[in-house]
Amino acid sequence: MCYISNMKRTYFDHASTTPVDRTVLDAMEPYFIEHFGNPSSILLEEGGIPHQVVDESREKVALLIGAEKDEIVFTSSATESNNLAIKGLALGNKNRGKRILFSDVEHYSVINQTDFLRGIGFEIDFIRVDNDGLLDMDDLKRKVTENTILVSLMHANLEIGTIQPVQEVASFLKERNILLHSDGAATCGIIPVSVKDLNVDTMTISPHQFYGPKGIAALYIKKGVRVASLIQGGYQEMGYRAGTENVPAIVGFGEAARVAMEEMEKRAQHLTSLSKLLREGITSSIDYIHFTGHPTQRLPGHVSFWIEFVEGESLLMWLNLNGVASSSGSACSSNVLAVDETGLKASHVLTAIGVPPEICHGSITFSLGKDNTMEEVEHVLSVMPGIVKRLRDMSPLYEAFKKTGKRG
């Protein structure tokens, strides 16, 4: 779909995935060929270095979130971590109760477990969020029952950027002896995270959102918390997750974690100043625009909004044609390759924050990264108004609005 070839790209979709840092890739390289050995073969010379570097990476990942080394379990993705956490906590604690609560804005890798969990005897309910995307504490209190064993509340949502009051929720739950899983895919490696302060029982960490490799992630499991394994086999990852260790990816994860800790403050400052400009620029040049998520409790470098009379996928495609990569919670774009139309529902996150589906037709998320520049922000600001105008000129809804002053 490259019509305007050779155009310099402005990548504002770091929430989706990031390139691997050169230093991270360099760290990984020796473990494909030179030190390719199986870390479980510890009686062989070939296993020695791989075993050791897996251990060192575990330490680095633990440091990033203030955990102990043996509280870190490597998995293959944030999705797997979320599945291990929720199914594992559910199955490991099923004698204490069968009721599980998800926030309304959890990622698909949490909410789409609902059918599986119901199929094996659990009961799922959802907790509301307010218009800024923050968990509704009153609704939480209403929905917690004697039978409740587990709550899943993500640390931050990548579509709207809101950071949840995880610590506050944890305090409430601990008093009732209810477990708390938090999906930190959007926060760990990006903002400071301390699992001890947050007081969570499990937390998902995903390096391909902070310049680490894909195909690897981790789950923090607090010492003493019972988590049943989802994938059984050999005795890797202290029995929580079987399968030969993906050594190069684990090493890359460790290196990405180390660099992220070192540069976190610097990166966040850069992101915050760029996104401030971006937001201000959009606000002043486009009317009928609505920013989503919490105004201050949000991810750095994250700007999300929807625009009246503009459909998300078309906007995303036009931005792309102008060299800008963004993402869209639009009904269409997320699942355009689905086998049928069942994937084409409005974003559950937008619905949850009360965005009216008859006026909003998809949001756009710009998630900036450490290598983005002021020039890139200016480029986006220079193309946005024209695209919006073009799409509105073409829209019968906008035509009707102009004639009647009425929406929807």
Added chain:
Amino acid sequence: MCYISNMKRTYFDHASTTPVDRTVLDAMEPYFIEHFGNPSSILLEEGGIPHQVVDESREKVALLIGAEKDEIVFTSSATESNNLAIKGLALGNKNRGKRILFSDVEHYSVINQTDFLRGIGFEIDFIRVDNDGLLDMDDLKRKVTENTILVSLMHANLEIGTIQPVQEVASFLKERNILLHSDGAATCGIIPVSVKDLNVDTMTISPHQFYGPKGIAALYIKKGVRVASLIQGGYQEMGYRAGTENVPAIVGFGEAARVAMEEMEKRAQHLTSLSKLLREGITSSIDYIHFTGHPTQRLPGHVSFWIEFVEGESLLMWLNLNGVASSSGSACSSNVLAVDETGLKASHVLTAIGVPPEICHGSITFSLGKDNTMEEVEHVLSVMPGIVKRLRDMSPLYEAFKKTGKRG
């Protein structure tokens, strides 16, 4: 544990893992940084090439085993593939019955699912093998009941090398409408495999045994067969397996599959001639040695045995000190880092083929690879007799045997 440093290594443990081929790593490289995009972001230019190469790799993997492209689901490891296959087939077909049969020689990633499956209401039974490790068809027939929905029979076992009569078992099962999963981690990419001829419903494929990367594997799922997903989330892998695709690893898998197909015959010939020499050499220089597995229906380049009065771990360690990497089904070596002694049971595979535990104390497996040489075989043959003598001289069991002529 490198006491004899700088010694040239003879790597005879390809069954455990292989180095990544240089051509495979070269193929992977562009997808870490240059084409790092998320393949699901197909409306972005960044997603185009990643999406396309994932598709091409799927095709290459399919070709390797005679499947259709859309019958290949990427997972993170052979272990995950076995878990997806067995739990997925069980849950996807639970209305038809609750009984599942495993062969006695399945890998841990199959047999260690027993507790999980029983916990969600399934019944597991085991099918015996004969002394060569081949499935006992009579025992299969005895154990199949009306309630049986699934049998798991690996294609070949990496500890003893025996290749199972999968096709024959499939024919028997198809008549009874029973599903068949086969773990092809030891065969796909090494010997010719046709899922159509074998007539299996699902099959595991693992590239890190044939010079592909770790952290990626696949499950063949025959069209029309119901497999429930184990890891839910976004709509990747046709819904069978959620999570952002591990693009570089998938590309490496595809490339390894392509090269494996091309070189399979050449590699097998080389392996067969080397392993013949190795076996003959060992036979003529060491007494009281017992080769395991089937004499002819076995993996190329695979030599496995146990030696009376010689303990497996010590033998493995001495081989290692002499520059030779092997693996051992020895009680000790496999789980020396386990948290307690529960891992120190005799190999279930040796027990299954009727090796007496009071005489056999661990087997050794030499699994050769494409880059091994005649000189390396000769090196192993030159050090083996001395090591065996040394360990026997030290053994009170051998002392007793020499004095009394009695074993055990």
Added chain:
Amino acid sequence: MPQGPYSDKVMDHFMNPRNMGEIEDADAVGEVGNPACGDVMKLYLKIEDNKIVDAKFKTFGCGAAIASSSITTELIKGKTVDEALKLSNEAVAEALGGLPPAKRHCSVLAEDALKNAIEDYKKRKGLT
């Protein structure tokens, strides 16, 4: 360069929509879709002697919806009303070089918009 989910034809019509706009004195107007579902198509026809002499559209929707509207105006121009009525959604999708399965409903929407407009025409003419 690799192909995205959309054919070159879809991309061409998305980027350079044909006959986009309004016909002030249209002889027929069709409007289908629902803002809550994310797609609304409005089709304007100028009809002389039972022949479609001009067609324009306005569409709110995704790339496939815009392309489907655009190609539909091209396909029907110069056709008689009866010929136009025979235009199926499959023909629209085919003229676009195919649509992803999840986007087939966009071609259906285009067919519906056309039928709706022709109904309007017949109603105005007192033909129904």
Added chain:
Amino acid sequence: MPQGPYSDKVMDHFMNPRNMGEIEDADAVGEVGNPACGDVMKLYLKIEDNKIVDAKFKTFGCGAAIASSSITTELIKGKTVDEALKLSNEAVAEALGGLPPAKRHCSVLAEDALKNAIEDYKKRKGLT
């Protein structure tokens, strides 16, 4: 180079076992373990004036078992029988620079072999 599961001390005793062999005219012999479990240790002692003047072993088993036997012979040589009896498996493991958890039983086996040999000695002397 990275450390394997075993300490340098264990590796040293595994590769260069001290006092390996038989004492033909031993004053005490202890044998513990079970072939089916994979470890058998045999300890030979030469005892004069209640003092262990020589000790040798033969061991069938893993690296940790061999090292545990070897270090035990070193630790008890020159000790009185009563002093030797105080040797604990923890002391054996400690003298080896530690053992992996799954291998602790090997030091227990060494302690048992020693106790077994001293029992044999006492029996021969009519001390029990």
